[in-house]
Amino acid sequence: MTVENENNSYVFQGYITKKLPHVKRGEGCRIVVEKDGKLHEDVFDGITGAAVGALGWGDEDIHGIMTEAAKNHTYTFPSLIGNSQSEELAKFYIENSPKGAFESALWCCSGSEANENAMKIIRQYQLERGQPKRTKIISRESSYHGFTLGALSISSNPRAEQFKEILMDQKELCLKMPVCYPYRFMKKGETEEEYCARLIHSLEQLILDNDPETISVVLVETLPGSSLGTTPPPKGYLSGIRRICNKYDVVFMLDEVMCGTGRSNPNGKLNCWENFLTAEEAPDIQSVGKTLGSGYVTIAGVLVGPKIKKAYAEGSNCMIGSHTYASHGFNCAVALGVQKKILDNDLTKNIFEKGNLMGQKLKKSLLAYDNIVGDVRGIGGFWSLEFVKDRETKEPFPYKLDVGHRFQDVCFENGITVMGMQGNIDGVSGDIALLAPSFIITEDDVSTIVERVTKSVDDMTVLLKAEGHF
Numbered sequence: 001m002t003v004e005n006e007n008n009s010y011v012f013q014g015y016i017t018k019k020l021p022h023v024k025r026g027e028g029c030r031i032v033v034e035k036d037g038k039l040h041e042d043v044f045d046g047i048t049g050a051a052v053g054a055l056g057w058g059d060e061d062i063h064g065i066m067t068e069a070a071k072n073h074t075y076t077f078p079s080l081i082g083n084s085q086s087e088e089l090a091k092f093y094i095e096n097s098p099k100g101a102f103e104s105a106l107w108c109c110s111g112s113e114a115n116e117n118a119m120k121i122i123r124q125y126q127l128e129r130g131q132p133k134r135t136k137i138i139s140r141e142s143s144y145h146g147f148t149l150g151a152l153s154i155s156s157n158p159r160a161e162q163f164k165e166i167l168m169d170q171k172e173l174c175l176k177m178p179v180c181y182p183y184r185f186m187k188k189g190e191t192e193e194e195y196c197a198r199l200i201h202s203l204e205q206l207i208l209d210n211d212p213e214t215i216s217v218v219l220v221e222t223l224p225g226s227s228l229g230t231t232p233p234p235k236g237y238l239s240g241i242r243r244i245c246n247k248y249d250v251v252f253m254l255d256e257v258m259c260g261t262g263r264s265n266p267n268g269k270l271n272c273w274e275n276f277l278t279a280e281e282a283p284d285i286q287s288v289g290k291t292l293g294s295g296y297v298t299i300a301g302v303l304v305g306p307k308i309k310k311a312y313a314e315g316s317n318c319m320i321g322s323h324t325y326a327s328h329g330f331n332c333a334v335a336l337g338v339q340k341k342i343l344d345n346d347l348t349k350n351i352f353e354k355g356n357l358m359g360q361k362l363k364k365s366l367l368a369y370d371n372i373v374g375d376v377r378g379i380g381g382f383w384s385l386e387f388v389k390d391r392e393t394k395e396p397f398p399y400k401l402d403v404g405h406r407f408q409d410v411c412f413e414n415g416i417t418v419m420g421m422q423g424n425i426d427g428v429s430g431d432i433a434l435l436a437p438s439f440i441i442t443e444d445d446v447s448t449i450v451e452r453v454t455k456s457v458d459d460m461t462v463l464l465k466a467e468g469h470f
């Protein structure tokens with residue numbers, strides 16, 4: 001039965017029978033949103049959808065590139081007839097990554113699809129080099145790698161939990177190592193180095209307990225986003241994983257779908273891992289997405305390092321399988337235009353500086369007085385707030401209070417979008433809010449973000465006090 005109501009939605013997403021707020025238009029960092037019949041004219045896009053926007057909205061240069069790309073676009077099935085646009089985008093990404101890190105790239109349409117492809121590329125790599133027993137994938141507790149069944153299987157969070165009966169085997173295939181979460185799990189008196197050593201030791205033990213010759217890959221998000229709230233890895237953590245992977249001849253993979261492609265790069269370039277790893281320690285394979293197309297096109301990808309490419313080249317020299325819309329010429333041309341504009345205008349450098357300024361200002365402003373914020377953390381253009389009932393004990397709010405999502409609504413009423421999430425501590429409890437503005441933000445925009453977020457924290461604190469929860 002159709003629900004005859006102007007608030008009914010015909011799109012199967014979010015709330016099924018209720019229309020979500022609709023975006024009407026956008027310019028730069030601001031969007032106009034219609035919600036419950038009311039037009040919100042000046043909403044600062046603090047999260048750019050889901051950390052997607054790099055160039056901001058309504059970029060006329062990109063509109064021009066899209067027009068040209070549409071005129072020149074001809075679809076072919078990419079495994080049979082390729083195109084120059086996908087070649088050029090791959091060359092650009094490889095040339096703007098540390099020398100020798102990557103040698104090849106696959107383009108697809110979403111981060112989930114990128115991770116699915118990466119899992120299959122890694123599996124075939126093990127077959128190509130005569131290691132068929134290597135099937136096991138080690139990822140992390142409290143992680144998110146996408147919503148397809150394979151990507152959910154290598155994730156660990158409330159979304160995955162609900163589908164566990166139909167996911168890949170969690171005991172024999174998709175193993176989980178402990179989360180890396182210093183704010184909560186670094187012990188009192190423990191140094192960063194000691195915490196790191198403890199985590200690396202537990203990874204090594206997991207490998208030893210599960211027959212090292214059957215382990216295929218270790219995979220982590222460089223800077224976890226929606227799962228954990230932009231928790232930077234402590235010094236030595238990622239290089240420790242690299243070392244263990246080398247020791248046991250296991251593939252080292254990074255997921256940079258949310259944190260990569262310029263969002264948090266210290267060198268004006270692309271990869272987030274450049275904050276933590278040398279070129280020699282680069283991942284063997286990496287997934288990317290989101291800011292690659294900056295929301296103008298649906299594109300994501302897998303970057304393949306020399307070790308993996310060589311095994312294929314010296315083996316079958318063939319990749320099994322492909323997707324209809326892989327290497328899509330239009331998407332690749334627009335993504336290349338986006339990335340060239342970002343590079344030519346030093347926008348990665350801009351978001352790294354302004355993002356860090358935003359983070360420091362939020363820290364200074366929010367941690368200086370009594371409110372619900374327990375921690376402010378992040379790097380460059382990717383930051384989070386973690387909410388606690390008690391700053392000393394770090395006690396979270398009860399799950400049923402839904403603080404993360406309610407904070408998101410309060411922010412919207414105060415004219416800023418953020419992403420509220422729950423379950424960061426143990427898959428159920430814990431509340432965070434994420435910020436990931438466009439790379440084009442100015443110092444004035446930073447002030448606007450800090451003002452609107454601070455006001456929202458104050459409003460939410462008052463609300464929880466009135467309810468007797470704080």
Ligand SMILES: Cc1ncc(COP(=O)(O)O)c(C=O)c1O
Nearest residue numbers: 110111112144145146221257258
């Ligand atoms: C780290 C990470 N990997 C993969 C994905 C999945 O990307 P998509 O939603 O484009 O499928 C996400 C989405 O947020 C993500 O944060």
